[in-house]
Amino acid sequence: MDSLIPLFIIIPLGIAFLIPLTWRLIPGICRFLPSTGMLALVVIAFFLLFYVGEGVVTYKVGGWEPMDNIPIGIHLVADGLSMMMLIIVNIIGMMAGLFSIPYINKYTGENYYYSLFSLMVAGMNGVVMTGDLFNLFVFLEVSVIASYALVAFGTSKYELEASFKYQVLGGIASLFILFSLAMTYWYTGTLNIADVAQVIRSGSEGSTALFIQLFMVAGFGLKAAMIPFHAWLPDAHSSAPSPISAMLSGVLIKAIGVYAILRLFFTMFNITIEISYVITTIGVLSMVVGVLLAIGQWDMKRLLAYHSISQMGYVMTAAGIAMIIIAKGGETRVAALALAGGLFHMFNHAAFKSLLFLNAGAVEYSTGTRNLKELGGMADLMPITSITSMGASMSISGIPPFNGFFSKLIIIIAAVQGRFYLIALLAVIVSIITLASFMKVQRYVFLDKTRTQKLEDAREVPFLMCLPMIIMAILCLAMSLMLIPGIRDTFLLNAVNTLLSVIS
């Protein structure tokens, strides 16, 4: 059973190396290879989630047993949180892979596209599964370099400039992360996350841990596009090809940014008051400023990119609240609730945000323009896209039957129980502004009848693009079932307990 764990790296990497080799012979099969690989990984992840259940399975790469309980080799960690992230990463990867088959047909160099796509997913799988700090940095670089090249895939003026800005800021973030790794090695002498936690907990209460954490927040915060470091996100996400911006905004900023912050700050360091206030202020700031920036946008993908910042702000605020409660020694029940809300919202956001980007891609594919002023009346021309887009818009703005509502509700309840009334109020206001902004999108793109002459020939996108959109819309509805006690324990509470187990 254990030998299934490295498959999450071997299968995507094998596909990525095979595609350029076999592109000349079987291009048709090579197009479907990434999606089928990720489908197999989703099945394995589900299987492992039920197999791992409550406990933690550490897989020792290279078979190096720890010598007098100091780990030597690299350990892959499979627990509730990493399995849930793997499921989300591979589902969205499969959908974007299917969506990009007709979409990328109009570009040349498709074999480079599919190879880079599966490398990006392999990097994310590697980041989510490692228990070793430097390995996390290496696989973070794999997926980030693949995403730099994919953002600049169309090589038009805007994409090149957006990719350059994204790469410079991403490069600075990676160097901050490498600097904090070097300081961690200097302070503790080891790199295994569990081992570092052991040394830091037994070590003296110096300001070294705070210095390391500040650089980590700067590095991973920039990868997760939090407010002080969000400058690259709107350009990179709006000028990238749509399946790529769906992957970037849906999964990359989560698997690399927020997941890494949660994993490192909850398991590796002991939670102090200063760090929890830093995280909460960053979360609230990006929640509010993200949505305020989003109101004035008329380009569909740029508007969605700003909303990603504010939704990620929700997740960081929930994590910040949980950290403040733990740091102050409050009852961990409310902290667990806040963390559950944050994680649930992260998983939901992956589903509906990538669906929204796929819809924007479908509209751009058939009409050729993304500007809200020029679009109009797409409802009767493109029925499937408009229905799925309506579903996704309702779930992002938190309307009951959809999953967005439940996760925002849990976050607000946790904020109220933790006596953070200001944060709860801000969360409600931001949710209302999100609703208003998405109603604007619905009206201008789909429901407004005045259609300019140029858009008459717009027709529905091919089947391979509709299938992922339909499945994602169903997923948006299905994930609201995750609150039922039976399903909730395996999916959500395992993830929360792995984070909180170190503290309690």
Added chain:
Amino acid sequence: MKGMTIIVKNVTALLSGLVFLYGCYIVLHGHLTPGGGFAGGIIIAGSFILLVIANGIHYFRLNKEKEESSLFEGAGIFCFLLLAAGGLLLAVPVFFKNLLPVGTPGELFSAGIIPIYNIFIGVEVAAALLSIFLAFVIFKTED
């Protein structure tokens, strides 16, 4: 750009063979002396780049060369991954296990699977850097 003067062309024709040999030495003795797959691979790529610079752009039929070198690179790294995951396939349920006998340290055939890893990495790194250099050169001349 017809390349450099006749003197440079002859010297590089002789020299690049030596540089290539030195690169192979570094790759093969990775587990004995400093260096290894990465350093040796880059030196091998350097010897090819020396030839392209000295003899001008038309020396290689560049586009075909670029395709071949990226094929070499894909093959190199795919064999590396196959070797690393080899343990999984041969029922040794461990990724990256050092399967071969470890031998007496200090000799050429001594560190189990490490020299073979070094060779594959050397091939992959050499082909990668050659592809990068050719991509830059082709982009500048064609466009």
Added chain:
Amino acid sequence: MITYLLCFILFLVGLYGVLTRKNLIKIIIGLSVMEYSLYLFLTLIGYIEGGAAPIIDPSKPASLVVDPLPQAFVLTAIVIGLATTALLLAIAIRLYKKYKTFDIDKINTLKG
């Protein structure tokens, strides 16, 4: 302690260069200088006074040896640095073909 401090100052010089220079190539140089300071910083951490190079001669048993672990990281990080610099240069050369300049202000068409 002064060497660690100088390393950190080199890191800040690189960061200053990246944030304030207007020329694409100088931004790439600034990023690369930041990487160089981190490589030196990691090797400084692993240095042990009086230790020999991490190549152990099997005939005579090893005396004190320098820590090989940070050296393995720096070797990996050097090749990562080469990969990112090459990708940045590819985008810079393509931008130069379109805008005929390396200057950020003239390229800055996208709203921030």
Added chain:
Amino acid sequence: METTLIVILILMIVGAIHALHARDLLSAIVSYAVVGYSLVVGFLVLKAPDLAIVQIVVETIALIIMISVLIISTREDLAKRETVIIKGQWYINVRNLAYIFFALVAGFFLVYFFNKVSYGLEPLGVHETRMATEYIKSGVEGTGSVNLVTGVLLDYRGYDTLGEATILFTAVMGILAILRLKTHKI
């Protein structure tokens, strides 16, 4: 030994500052090469021959690629344009002054905080290895490779090197994707 390191580091800082303020790009790249090759000397002083050989070779390749990028923008027009000074607008000068002031303050605060933290940690030369004791003690028998760094790289942490080779492969795929000549089929 410490003084040689300080001299090397000062040389690197001066080289970096000149590289960022050089008027034309070719001299910027030459001073960038000074920083790179003095790093090689630093590695040799710190008893890291593996890193010295990799760094010297990587630095040469990086310079070749950088100069191949630079040849197309000739040296003269760059020099001419670099020295254009924005005259007259007072707010530009004030803004630049504000930038420099802010940079100095942030830099001083970071350096002070780093200094306070680094006093709590091990000084140069004193390093009590925790994870690496096993590599030094039984590295040769365990992996059979005399060169410990290669042993660590390919056997103890071979998974890192797989990620490493993948990064180079990704970079090549990215560069071939970005530098392809015809990007759209129609």
